[in-house]
Amino acid sequence: MATAEKIKSSRRFDACPVTETSSGIPVNEVYGPQDLERINYSRDIANPGEYPFTRGIWKNMYRGKLWTRRVFTGLGSTADTNKRYKYLLEKGASGLYCFGDTITHQGIDPDHPLAEGYAGVSGVSMVCLQDMYDLFEGISLEDVSVSFNNPSMAATVVYAAFVAYAEEMGYDLTKISGSILNEPIHLVYSMYETNAKPLDLAAKLATDVIEYSMKNTPRWHPIAPNAYDMHEKGANAIQEMAFTIAIMEEYIRRMINRGYHIDEFAKRVNVFGCACDIDFFEEICKFRAARRVWAKLIKDKYCAEKPESSRLYLSVHTSGNSLTVQQPVNNVARVTLQSLACVLGGLQSFDPAGYDEGYYILTEHSALTSLNIHNILAYESRVASVADPLAGSYFVESLTNNMEEEMFKIINKINDMGGAIKATESGWIGSELESELIKEQKEIEEKKRIIVGMNEFVIPKEEEVPIKVGRDRPLDEQITTSKKREDEIKRIREKRDKKKVKDALEDLRVEASKGEGHNLIPLMKESLRAKATLGEILGVIREANGASYDPYGVLQYSL
Amino acid sequence: MIEDSERKIKVIVAMPGLDCHDRGIVYLSHVLKEAGMEVVYLGKFNTPERIVNTAIEEDADVIAMSYLNDHLYMIFFPKVVALMKEKGCSDICVVAGGRIIEEDRPKLREYGITGFFGQSTPTQEMVRHIENRVKSERWKEI
Numbered sequence: 001m002a003t004a005e006k007i008k009s010s011r012r013f014d015a016c017p018v019t020e021t022s023s024g025i026p027v028n029e030v031y032g033p034q035d036l037e038r039i040n041y042s043r044d045i046a047n048p049g050e051y052p053f054t055r056g057i058w059k060n061m062y063r064g065k066l067w068t069r070r071v072f073t074g075l076g077s078t079a080d081t082n083k084r085y086k087y088l089l090e091k092g093a094s095g096l097y098c099f100g101d102t103i104t105h106q107g108i109d110p111d112h113p114l115a116e117g118y119a120g121v122s123g124v125s126m127v128c129l130q131d132m133y134d135l136f137e138g139i140s141l142e143d144v145s146v147s148f149n150n151p152s153m154a155a156t157v158v159y160a161a162f163v164a165y166a167e168e169m170g171y172d173l174t175k176i177s178g179s180i181l182n183e184p185i186h187l188v189y190s191m192y193e194t195n196a197k198p199l200d201l202a203a204k205l206a207t208d209v210i211e212y213s214m215k216n217t218p219r220w221h222p223i224a225p226n227a228y229d230m231h232e233k234g235a236n237a238i239q240e241m242a243f244t245i246a247i248m249e250e251y252i253r254r255m256i257n258r259g260y261h262i263d264e265f266a267k268r269v270n271v272f273g274c275a276c277d278i279d280f281f282e283e284i285c286k287f288r289a290a291r292r293v294w295a296k297l298i299k300d301k302y303c304a305e306k307p308e309s310s311r312l313y314l315s316v317h318t319s320g321n322s323l324t325v326q327q328p329v330n331n332v333a334r335v336t337l338q339s340l341a342c343v344l345g346g347l348q349s350f351d352p353a354g355y356d357e358g359y360y361i362l363t364e365h366s367a368l369t370s371l372n373i374h375n376i377l378a379y380e381s382r383v384a385s386v387a388d389p390l391a392g393s394y395f396v397e398s399l400t401n402n403m404e405e406e407m408f409k410i411i412n413k414i415n416d417m418g419g420a421i422k423a424t425e426s427g428w429i430g431s432e433l434e435s436e437l438i439k440e441q442k443e444i445e446e447k448k449r450i451i452v453g454m455n456e457f458v459i460p461k462e463e464e465v466p467i468k469v470g471r472d473r474p475l476d477e478q479i480t481t482s483k484k485r486e487d488e489i490k491r492i493r494e495k496r497d498k499k500k501v502k503d504a505l506e507d508l509r510v511e512a513s514k515g516e517g518h519n520l521i522p523l524m525k526e527s528l529r530a531k532a533t534l535g536e537i538l539g540v541i542r543e544a545n546g547a548s549y550d551p552y553g554v555l556q557y558s559l
Numbered sequence: 560m561i562e563d564s565e566r567k568i569k570v571i572v573a574m575p576g577l578d579c580h581d582r583g584i585v586y587l588s589h590v591l592k593e594a595g596m597e598v599v600y601l602g603k604f605n606t607p608e609r610i611v612n613t614a615i616e617e618d619a620d621v622i623a624m625s626y627l628n629d630h631l632y633m634i635f636f637p638k639v640v641a642l643m644k645e646k647g648c649s650d651i652c653v654v655a656g657g658r659i660i661e662e663d664r665p666k667l668r669e670y671g672i673t674g675f676f677g678q679s680t681p682t683q684e685m686v687r688h689i690e691n692r693v694k695s696e697r698w699k700e701i
Contacts, residue, residue, distance in 0.1 A: 102577045102628065114606075117631045118577055233582060321582070325658075325678060358658075358678075434585060441586045445682055454679045475630045552604075 022279040022449075023236030025402050031394035039397055044292070048346070048387040050307075052295035054288050054400065056346035057311040061387035062378075067342070068095040068145060068349035069374035071367045072317065077485070078134035081124045085139060087364070091371055095145040095178070097351060098135070099123040100154070106551070107154035107195040109535035110485045111493075113554055119485035121478050122361060126150070126158050127534035128492060132165035141171050146178035147315070147349070151226065152195045153541075155182040156205040157534045160524035163217060167525075179221035179271055179315070182206050185247045186230055188424050199421055201545045204516055207254045212521040214260075214268045221271040223251060224315065231275035232321045234437025237282050238403055241290040242410035243429055244272055245297065247420040249411075252302055258517065262302040266309035270294070275319045276338045276350065282403075283338070285396060287314055287345030288388075289403035293411070316342050316350035320357045326453040327464055331355035332369060339373050343383055344390055356469035365468060489533065496531035502559045504530035505540050512544035568693050570621040573601035573610045575635035578628035583657055587623065587676070587685065594686040607638040615648055620693045623674075627657040633666075640670045652692045656680070 020026045028035075039045065046052060049059030058064050071088055085096050101123035103115045109127050110119035119125050124135065136146075150158045159180050166176055184202035187195065196202045206223055213222035227235075227244040235243060248269055255265050272290070276283050295310035304310055318338040323331040335352045342350040352370040354362035362370065378384055390396045417423045424430070443449040450456045473481065504527040511523050520541065527537050539549040539557055549557045572588050574581060581603050588598045599617050601610065614622050622639065626632035636655055643649050655667065656676030664675055673692065676685050 102579070105579075106577060114577060117634060118629075122629050234585075434589075437582065437585060438589050441682075473630065475633045478630050479634075 021237070021282040021399070022277065023238045023282065023403075023406075025238075025282070025399065025406070027395075027399075031398055033394065035394045035398040039401060044401070045391060045397065051299065051310055052292040053311055054292045055388035055391050057291070057313065057348070059387075061346060062343075062384035063387070066094075066378050066384060067347055067374075068315075069093055069371065069378065070095040070097045070147060070349060070351040071370045071374075072097055072099065072351050072354065072362055077120050077481075078124055078126070078131050082135055082137055082139070084364075084367070085135075088367065088371065089139070089144065091368065092375060093371060095147060095349060096139075097147050097149065098126075099149045100158070101125045104154055104158070104534065105151060105195065107152070107157075107534060107538045108551065109533050110482065110489045112535060112550075112552075114552055115482070115486070117479050117482050119482040121473070121482060123149075125485050126161065127489065128531060129161050129164055129528045130492065130531075132161050136165070141166055141169070142175040147224075148178070148180040149226075151181050152184035152187050153202050153205055153538050154195055154534060155180050156209050156521070157524055157528070157537050159209050159213075159222065160521050161528050163212075163521070164525040164528050173217050174219065176217050177219040179224045180209070181226050181273065182209055182223040183225035183247065185250065185420050185424055186225055186227070186244070188430070195551065197551065198542075198545065198547050199425065201542070201547070203250060203254065203421065205520065205541070207251055207258070208519045208521055210251060210255060210265060210268050211258060211260075211519055214265050221313070222268055223248075224271040224273045227272055227274040228317055228319075230433060231277065231319065234433040234435075234440065236436055236440075237277070237279070237286040238406045239410060239432060239436065240274060241272075241286060241293070242407040243414070243420070244274070245290070245293060245407070246411050246414040246423070248272075249297070249415070250420050253419070254516075256302070262298065262304045263306045263309050266298055266302075266304055266306075267311075270309075270311055271313040271315060271348075273315050273317065275321075276316045276342050276345075277319045278322050278334060278338060280337060280341050281396065281399060283341040284345040284390060285399040285403050287342075287347060288396075288400045289407060290314070291346075292400070292404055293407050297411075313348045314345070316347055318342070318350065318353045320353050323353060323355070323358050324451060324454045325358035326461075327459070328355045328358065328467060328469055329465065330453055331357070332373075335370070336373055336376075339377055340383065343377055344388075346388055356467075359469040363468060492531060493533070498559065500530045501527070501532050501536075505532055505536060505559060508537065509540040509544045512541040566698070568596040568621060568689065569599065569617060569619045570596050570623050570689065571599045571601060571610060571614045571617065571619045572623045572625075573605045573613075574603045574625050575605050575607055575610060575639065576626065576631050577604060578626055578631075578657075579603060580627040580657070581625070583627070583676075583678075584623075584625045586682075587625070587656065590682040590685065591623075591689070594690075596686075596689070607635055607642055610639055611642040611646060611648070614643075614651055615646060619651060620697055621652045621654060621689055623654050623656070623689070625655070625657040626659070632657070632659065633663055636667060636672055637670050640672065650697055652689070652696060654689060654692070656685075 045054050048055040101120055102118045104126050184196035209222040213220045225244050227240045231240045291312045294312040298304045298310040318335050332355045339352045352373040354366035354370050356366045414423045447455055508523040508527050511518050543549050572584050588600050591598050653672045654674035655672050659675045
């Protein structure tokens with residue numbers, strides 16, 4: 001017998017410490033039939049594919065079509081990204097994801113003084129028509145859906161460039177599918193707010209994309225508000241969906257004011273990008289509740305007559321914030337759990353974050369792992385075979401109901417304030433996010449929220465198994481990349497027919513001063529064909545609306 | 560003369576450049592205020608000039624900067640220190656956080672930049688670090 005002291009488990013009698021969901025809804029030890037008493041099957045749950053779509057928007061869900069299997073992409077040059085696209089398509093991806101670089105998100109050009117070091121660095125630079133040619137070379141746009149992660153005003157130009165490219169290539173616009181983030185209001189407190197000012201103009205341009213797309217690219221989703229950003233900035237699961245729904249009501253009102261009936265455009269404003277965090281059941285119920293809330297609003301408040309108008313499409317990038325830099329392989333477990341919640345929650349598309357997201361943009365290897373999380377769920381695990389398999393669970397239905405009620409409370413409150421733009425400008429939404437963020441961080445610090453490897457079950461760094469993670473480009477390479485891109489744009493500027501550009505931009509300026517009823521997408525396309533750039537196009541539109549040409553006040557219009 | 564124990568440490572909290580990941584500084588500001596410090600919150604999208612000028616105008620003790628998105632902090636952070644030197648305010652303590660990779664830290668330390676707070680740094684450690692630096696470097700001559 002060994003004489004050495006034996007190791008004892010200090011956790012042998014641990015009990016699950018959780019008594020509430022992440023967003024603070026109390027959870028009982030057990031649920032039973034009494035928790036379903038207030039629920040009426042046909043009113044609240046109904047079959048998949050039927051109003052209020054709690055169980056999913058299609059009758060047979062994934063038996064009809066699997067979710068779109070995307071992986072985060074967007075790095076370096078348009079040519080690098082094109083190469084990665086081809087790689088992912090060969091490996092089974094069914095949709096492409098395009099993430100703009102910092103300056104494209106900001107709506108400024110690579111030769112802007114503040115852009116130094118940023119062009120094409122942590123995303124792909126898209127500022128002129130030529131970029132679309134480079135991005136999609138050799139890829140058939142009629143056979144793949146493309147999801148652009150461009151927010152706000154810059155998104156309107158990227159959309160115009162995408163459409164102009166598709167036209168020049170002779171694609172049938174009615175067969176082009178995909179989505180663009182486009183929504184500016186949430187940006188004010190989540191990301192590149194300079195690109196969303198003035199907010200009213202930004203919301204007008206976003207509505208132009210919705211209107212143009214409704215008429216010309218009917219399979220395209222012209223706005224996909226990024227609830228994700230708000231989640232990562234602090235919003236809990238209830239706030240995330242409630243704020244986003246309230247934001248989307250702004251566009252619904254604008255489209256109605258432009259004279260359209262909800263049934264004409266509902267299908268163009270029904271895609272949300274959200275996060276999927278680690279609270280498994282709450283996230284599933286979040287998706288179920290959000291579909292129900294949306295369906296009720298569209299039907300009851302906006303008087304939709306067609307049942308399909310009330311369908312809400314949900315798409316997810318799991319949650320970068322929930323991942324750790326410590327022991328990155330653990331993130332594969334987290335992302336798998338989150339991805340399973342996406343499938344059980346009946347999502348239309350999602351991209352599992354890379355296990356190395358805490359380090360840098362995905363390597364080819366982590367991108368492949370993310371793609372294989374899709375493949376394992378879709379083809380190996382059999383979880384996708386039955387539509388909404390959790391329906392009828394005492395707990396799931398009860399929590400779905402609770403979340404619906406809480407979402408409606410927030411939505412009503414925002415409407416009482418005069419809508420999401422008002423609630424943003426008054427700072428209310430921002431301060432709600434901030435206090436939730438502080439609460440969450442405190443809970444992490446006090447170990448009320450356990451994050452394995454970060455605040456509990458920590459191991460010394462030297463004990464970690466070394467794995468390949470994405471690394472920053474070395475600084476000099478980053479500067480060179482950006483400089484190369486800057487030079488490219490300068491060359492395009494020098495070579496183009498200046499008069500042609502100027503004429504196109506001046507036409508755009510005149511149209512832009514006419515206000516709400518004048519859709520700017522056609523003249524944006526003309527300007528892009530004349531080789532105008534993102535910064536110039538947004539600049540003249542801003543000037544025409546009484547704002548400065550350059551969002552940072554550094555550049556002047558110089559054509 | 561005000562006793563050290565009553566005197567409030569004044570901190571400029573800012574992100575240089577175009578990085579948008581501000582979750583860290585939002586929380587840091589809260590933590591520093593709770594610890595009794597005075598925070599001048601500049602938020603995102605600052606030039607090094609704006610950060611240093613504000614620090615001078617506000618007579619700040621500390622500049623706390625965060626950066627996460629990419630590698631450009633190796634340009635912005637040293638630039639802030641160079642500007643401080645140029646403008647004669649090198650006595651301000653500079654601390655940094657976000658995603659500052661291990662290999663860059665020795666070089667940043669040479670510039671007098673310390674801290675390197677990250678996702679899992681306990682907040683009390685950040686507070687202590689800032690207090691220690693201010694009390695040992697900045698307030699000792701006063």
